Amino acid sequence: MKFSLLLAGACSMLAFAATAHAETTLTIATVNNGDMIRMQKLTDEFTKANPDIKVNWVTMEENQLRQKVTTDIATKAGQYDILTIGTYEVPIWAKKGWLVPLDQLGANYDVDDIIPAIRSGLSVDGKLYAAPFYGESSMIMYRKDLFAKAGLTMPEQPTWDFIKDAAAKITDKKGEVYGICLRGKAGWGENGAFLTTMANSYGARWFDEKWQPEFNGPEWKKTLTTYVDMMNQSGPPGASSNGFNENLALFQSGKCGMWIDATVAASFVTGKESKVADQVGFAAAPCGDTCKNSHWLWAWSLGIPSGSKKVEAAEKFVAWATSKDYTNLVASKEGWANVPPGTRLSLYKNADYLKAAPFAAETIKAIESADPSMNGNSKPKPYVGVQFAAIPEFQGIGTEVGQQFAAALAGQESVSDALAKAQDIATRAMTKAGYIK
């Protein structure tokens, strides 16, 4: 923490020194994920082509980024020229007029190449408000060897019932192999994201048309009951404190039979750090009563705050970092498997990429079938977002409701108690915010 502050301080000093020569300095807030770190390393290529622009990075961990960026834009502090934000923030902020519409990204940019589902998640009224840097959905990653040993075959699109049975069959608690690893850690972006997509597959929704929460309905009950039973029977101990990273570590060390999580995990479980790299298979996220939106949709994207005085330079950078040329640049320096996935259709037609990434087909299929507007589901939803509801209050509600789900998983509460409390929490918050009159 202190070191990063020092570093940020040193960077801004450098930036000050640099402004004496250059015309524009862009300050970019970003998240410390692997793909973004790589982008920083390649920034020289951008500044070489644009000598009058300097780039100053502020890199943070996800939660911290969200806190910093939200306070910055809401109080109009104007500290950053480019923000790394997700599909949750973009529609909310665009509607508030906090983001610059991105219609000046240059003639070569090829907006139509962006995967439609991702584009729709980052657009309001047909206008793009943030350019996707990488996109993801969710899918099943499973151990082919364990499936073969148990005499099971993974269907292309399994149901939750199949997954539950299969998980029980391949679990060997004495040998420390757990049939299924799922997110249990509380948080709207942790267990909230996972359980909301699972609930979607049972036809559940967060709010009805009058913004009344629906946790007292049968759909959520079915979701949470299935989840808790399955995890108690076949999950690893301590599941209620496992998030993405914990599950990744468990899967890589060979302790999980199946893991349903973000598609970006695929390159890690088949990479060097994984003990089971050559045994990993992929399948679509399970269906419940429906297969619609049974997996999530997320894109880390670059947006420009409307308060920025350097919009033109910022647009140049955004266009560069999310262009096809950038993809080619990463491929030439680090290999095709390392290019940022999930944003452009052309990448999934590229033979080199398809060869280097065995998970590519599953990824694009999952992303393409997600629908942030939720139009395809049986009951209409008053909000956008697959694994979240894109309203400002959702972060708070999602976190508290996530804690109830985690409590149910840990056995501190029964499923019905957790859902009743979730209903109460959401109703209170929505009443306070004025949605429910």
Place this chain on the structure above:
Amino acid sequence: MATTHTRTAARFMVAPSVILLLIWSLYPLFKTIYFSLLHYDLQSGDEVTWTGFSNYSYFLSDPAFIGALENTLLLVGGVLLITIVGGILLGLLLDQPVWGQGIVRILVIAPFFVMPTVAALVWKNMMMNPVNGIFAYFARLVGMEPVDWFAHWPLLSIIIIVAWQWLPFATLILLTALQSLSEEQKEAAEMDGAGFLSIFFYITLPHLSRAITVVILIETIFLLSVFAEILVTTGGGPASSNIPFLVYQTGLKAFDIGGASAGGVVAVVLANIVAFFLVRIVGKNLDA
């Protein structure tokens, strides 16, 4: 003897620092009280409106608030109990003339120098983790099911971690007090036929009462605001979040500045109530 003149001069001279201190502590407090009366939600945008006391009524009637209050008090009480009892026992042990005393003392004090975040990470991943942790390893060694600490005993786990960090402090203070106990008094008691237990309860413990008071007062101040350990280990599930964590969650996770300010004011009031009773009950020891 100060004259009226010098007293006035002295007042003038201390005035700048007093004023600075007032601004330093009062300005944020008033600002917090002001914010707590507004509907001020960072994400929902510009419309900051006056809402009166609704933030307070929401915060105080929140089911999470009661839980957090209970947890705060249990955490303070639990850690105090462990550190004082443990501190006395360790103090007695370290007071014995044994070989390598210096090294043992340093080892006992060492946890105090570990940062809270680091301590919490070590306990979470190396000690209490139900799959890879040391406790789980020993449990399996003797054929038992490993305990899933943070899921089944979240508050107890946090109490253990925090107590581990504060035990050295208590030990240090109590050991110093033990060392000031005169040997002659103990010898006299022994010659009168007093056993170890009577010496402990009638001589040592009364002698320690002031030191115990100091430990209680100082630890309580810090324990009311335990935060890092919760953030790192459980992320504040329903059974482990305390008042500071609830305020953090309202302010920086839900971006509800009004609600968080109301929570902050409530926390200040609660801390003052605790401080008031504490000083009245145990602070008396310091007067004599």
